Amino acid sequence: MKNGGRWHGRRSAVALAVALALAPACALAQATLDERILDVREQSRFVPDKALAQLQKLQPELVAASSYTRAEFLNQMSTVRMRLGQNDLAMEAADQVIAFGTSLRDNVIIAKGMLAKTYVLFAQAEVDAAHRMAFAAEKLALTTTDIPLQVQATITAGQSYAEQGNFPAALLKLQRAVDIARPPAGDAISLVAALNALTKLHTQMKGYENAAETLAELLTETEKLNSPGRMAMAKNTEYGLAIDSGQPKRALRVLQESLDLERKLGAERMVGITLVNLSDIQLKQQDYARAVQYAQEALQSSDKTRDKSTEATARLNLGQAYIGMGRLAEGKKQYELGLARYERENNKPDLQAALREYGEALERAGDLAGAVQAYHRERNISNELFERRRQQAMLELQEKYETEKKQRQIELLSRENQVKGTEIDNRRLQQRVWWLLALVLALTAAVVGLLYRKVRHTNAQLEVKNLELKAQSTLDPLTSLYNRRHFQDFMRGLTVQERADDVVGALFLLDVDHFKHINDTYGHAAGDAVLKMIAENLRIALRETDMIVRWGGEEFLAFLPAIPRQGVDEIARRILLGISSQSLKYQEHEISVNVSVGFSPYPLVPGGEPLAWERAVNLVDMALYLAKAHGRNRAYGVRGFDNFHLTSMEAIEQDLERAWRSGFVDLSVVLGGDPDQQPPPTEQTNVVSIKHAAGKH
Structure with a gap:
């Protein structure tokens, strides 16, 4: 049939x-x-x-x-x-x-x-x-006179730019769509569609004030249509703004209103999406039984409509709920089925967020190995997106610089043409009126002098722009720390030498604990304030000669060129306590922050051959994830290597924890703890050296 x-x-x-x-x-x-x-x-x-x-x-x-x-x-x-x-x-x-x-x-x-x-x-x-x-x-479409078609096409182009992560271009397109759709040329349905898309984009860009303003107009215009379906769409958009801006009660109320409208309409595809969002709210409230119920209903709905995107999101929520209930194998199966759809779509932002939630769920359930694996998958995507955004920003900055440079050249050529025209007129005047020769020469000299000063001023401005461009390509705009590109250029030019004395370099990589929770609870502006506070604490804890880098997202890296070998653990302890002892006052809230740290001396020399700096950073990154997986607010350090002739660097890099348990890696652990109860630095009681003998495990 x-x-x-x-x-x-x-x-x-x-x-x-x-x-x-x-x-x-x-x-x-x-x-x-x-x-x-x-x-x-x-x-x-x-x-x-x-x-x-x-x-x-x-x-x-x-x-x-x-x-x-x-x-x-x-x-x-x-x-x-x-x-x-x-x-x-x-x-x-x-x-x-x-x-x-x-x-x-x-x-x-x-x-x-x-x-x-x-x-x-x-x-x-x-x-x-x-x-x-x-x-x-x-x-x-823009070559035609069909206004609804122009609006629809412009909305679709704007949404495509947003999916690519090009939010400035997306914003311009959707604002243009709203302008085209307004009366008298536009129509009510086109205006509602454009306002709906623009509200979603403002929410995605964390511009909650702009989103709220656009949403108010959207709801007003939707009321005029007297369409339950359009109102349900607007309510779903209102839910997105409410949940992202930290208004869970409003989000739940709006979803229930939307679900009633959709079921009365028989709009099964919209019902499936709303059920997914209801399961997500229950997950955030840790009501796993109701989250499972809503996710299963969403799967039944998406099966009727063959909506693969809704099915994928429902499986992610179902998997997270199962993991929260202790049904680990079922949860992993559902989660991986949902992730597979995101990977096929190459939807990097959503895939990154899903992997981060996956790792946190596995960590809470005690599956540390699975959590580390999920974190590594998320880290790879995060690095890729960070590099893509950095390149986009550099291209935009370079394009702006080239445009200004061309404009200056055009203005200079225009002035030169004016000078040439003036000289021709002067020659004619010299032939006709000899007694004005002295005056004309004086005027010409004045014009040339003015132009010379103008050229000098233009060259000075060009030099300033070049310096600004160099600074912007070197520093992170939020924290004013060095960025990843500057560190990479520095390390490529650094000569690696193992020193015979007791002085070494050191690498420290730190990540903010539960940073997503801070963003979700207090908003992204609070998250930015936390990152600035940590940057300032690192400047205080380290020396001016040490290089501090915004590595990406909520990660920081520090390179210390020369410290006593026995002082590496002490610096890790100083970083942990320096940050955890501070709290950030944001609006009416007081936010406490901890970090996890991975570290090692530099260079690392397994088997007599120094590791390249990229591999050393990767090893420190793995140590950081061990700190995350074993409780957070602590530092794991790679001191050195034992029995290296029985293993290889590739095997160690594949699974650092296994290499440590097999006795091939010497790790030290520095615990964060309560800063008011820490022993004096000289006692080193919160620094633990951990060794395993080869062959015992």
Whole structure:
């Protein structure tokens, strides 16, 4: 029965394409048919199965319809098929729209077909292809006079930029979409769609004040539509703002209101998304039983609609709830199924957040090895995204510099042309009026002097801009510490030599404990304040000759070029206590902060050959994760290597904890503890050296 239904749908689409190519146009009852197709378009957002039935009823009337109406029918058929999970039929219909528009040389029809194809590509997790199609569709749509089409295409392009992490470009696009959609040129539905997308972007960018202002207008405009479906969409957007800005009670209330509206509509796809969000709220409140209930209901809903994105998120929530209940194997299975979808979509920001929550859940459940593995996966994505953002910022800065440089060159050439024109006029005047020669020469000298001073001033400004560019490429803008690129350039030029005396270098890598909890509880502005406080504490704890680096996110790295070998553990203790002894007063809250640290002397020399600095940092990073996995607020240090002839550096790097337990690595542990109860530094009672003999484990 199911296969027969699919075959019949495909056959109908082919027959319709033939009918569109051969049928004559007719203006009789055209407005009525267009209005009914428009009603189906709105209905398909919420109950696509009913919308499909309505479209199939309208199909016989297309024989006498205009080209535009027939193309719009095919376009809506593609959208409905996509929302029902029938992506192959949806793609076929979208391609037919593009081909039909091309045969008519109608850019409106072609652009609509390209947008329909964009949405199918998204549904198939072909994200890069979808982004390219979205940008091409917007470019074509803006050449037409169809305002709703322009708004839709601009929204889609803005959302594509946001998925790529290019938030400035996304913001410009969505603000432009709102401007286009406003009366008198725009229409109410287009304005609501644009405001909805802009509110979500402000929320994603943590601009909660702007998001709240846009949301207020969105709710006002949605009320005017008297559409339960549109109001449910607006309520879901309000939920996103409430949960991100730390208003859980408002978020729960809004979700329950939205769920009532969606169930009355029979909007199963929206019901699934809302159930996922309800399970997420229960997870945050650690009510795992209700989280499981909502996640399972969401899976049942997504199975009906074939909504793979909702299914993936529901599995992540279900896995996290199972892990919280102690059902570790079931939880891991569900979590990995959800992660697989994110990986296929190449959705790096969401994948990073999911892996971080995965590691925290496993850590709470006592699966330290699984937690470390999840943290390493998250760290790799974090480094990739950090590097991508840094390169984007550098490109934008370089582009701005080049633009200013070209503008200065244009202005200078313009002045030079003016000078040449003045000289020509002077020659003519010299030939006609000899007695004005002295005055003209004096005037020319004055103009040349002024231009010379202008050129000197321009060159001075250029030098200042070059210095600013160099500083911005070296320092982290939030903390004013060195950035990762500067440290990498420094280490590449550093000559590594093992010293015979008792003086060594040292590397310290630290990560803020429970930093996500700080952001979720107090907001991202509080998180930024915490990072600034830690940067200041590191400046106090270390010397001016030591290099302190914002390594990325909530991580810091310090390189100490020369310290006594026996003082490495003491510096780790000083860092731990210096930070934990301080608290940050933010608004009406007092925030206490701890860090976990990985460290080692530098260079590290296993088997007589110094390690490259990259491998030394990687080893310190692994020690940091051991500190995280074994309780946080402590430091794990790699002192050296034993029995190195029985192992290899590759084996140690693959699993540092196993290498330590096998007796190949000498670790020391510095405990953080309560700063008011710490013993004097000379006693070293909170520093533990841990060795395991080879062959005992």
